[in-house]
Amino acid sequence: MKKEKRYSVSQLSKLAGVSVRTLHHYDKVGLLKPYRNNNGYREYTSTHLILLQQIIVYRELEFSLEDILKILTSADFNLLQALKDQKSMLLKRQEKTQLIINSLENSMSILNGQTNLDILFKDLPAEKVERWKDMMAQSAKAGSLDEYYLSLQHLSNEDAELEQRDFEQWASKYTSSLNLPIDSTVVQALVEQHYVITNRIMNKTQATDVEFDGVGYEGYLKFTDSVLSDPICLDMYEHYGQGMANHLHNAMLYFAENTLKDNVDKYKKLGLERD
Structure with missing residues (x-):
């Protein structure tokens, strides 16, 4: 009978794209227990590799190690409900992330518009430019120059x-x-x-x-x-x-x-x- 291929911790690390330190931690918390050879070194099989790939997928979905352990070891764990809950959490996080991205893009647009306005005014007297900017801000609905900056964002x-x-x-x-x-x-x-x-x-x-x-x-x-x-x-x-x-x-x-x-x-x- 052909002996199952064994992998050292460093070999498995390279195959799966995770750090040796992570594999040591998974061993410590009981998530991925390796075999030990006669010298006490960790050894893994293709079964471990498949299990590790599952763990990686769940980690990508931002499951905690505790929940992953339940998924892998508990016969009555409701995986479908866990996936639904995780999806809901990720969608909320995605919405929040998108709001942050929108805010960053708006700030970038304002800064680009500000640079353009300064370029357009660069050869004019500083005191007049300041007066005109004050007048612009006062005439804007928001009471700031952002409205003018945004009008120049695509230039x-x-x-x-x-x-x-x-x-x-x-x-x-x-x-x-x-x-x-x-x-x-x-x-x-x-x-x-x-x-x-x-x-x-x-x-x-x-x-x-x-x-x-x-x-x-x-x-x-x-x-x-x-x-x-x-x-x-x-x-x-x-x-x-x-x-x-x-x-x-x-x-x-x-x-x-x-x-x-x-x-x-x-x-x-x-x-x-x-x-």
Whole structure:
């Protein structure tokens, strides 16, 4: 009769993927009792290996060693009920874990948005930035900047750098054109650039699973109105040049009525290309 293969504690440890220390503990608590050879060393058989694999499964289900011992040794142990109870406990833990994950993701989104806002404001005077942030917080429903940070969560830091540079260059050019009529070719070309910047950043700040089809005529009128009606926007534009907000507002109205209104489909596509 062929002798059953024997395994040392280290061999079984490698086969099952558990530590030698764990096997020693299972022996101590009576969960997995090995044979002892003539020298007193622990020896295990394939039967032990199968039993150990069962123990590992129950441990993965987070059963206590005490309950596993009952499962393996008690004839009247209600395994089905134990599994149901364990499932219920794991589902509750899963729900709690998911809440923690959601909270972490929200915190990460806020931090990314905070970084982006700081990038967009980086070349502006610190005292003005602080004032604008205070105004933003006061205007938010929650009374904090989190609402603004979350609106920038989908914008990459690289894109924030790009948008900041483009806007600063545009603002410099527009400031130099404040002495020109709002319907002049130069001013209207700059307003068109402003539209593209607005369209592009609106697109980039959308979640990847949200389809944004561009700023339309009605939406653009709301942006135009906010240049003067939103105290933060008004103050920001006035930072670049006295009278800029009013000049830009009127130039945007002219652009909306004389260019955008009859060419919405064309303009809505500008700046929407994602990398």
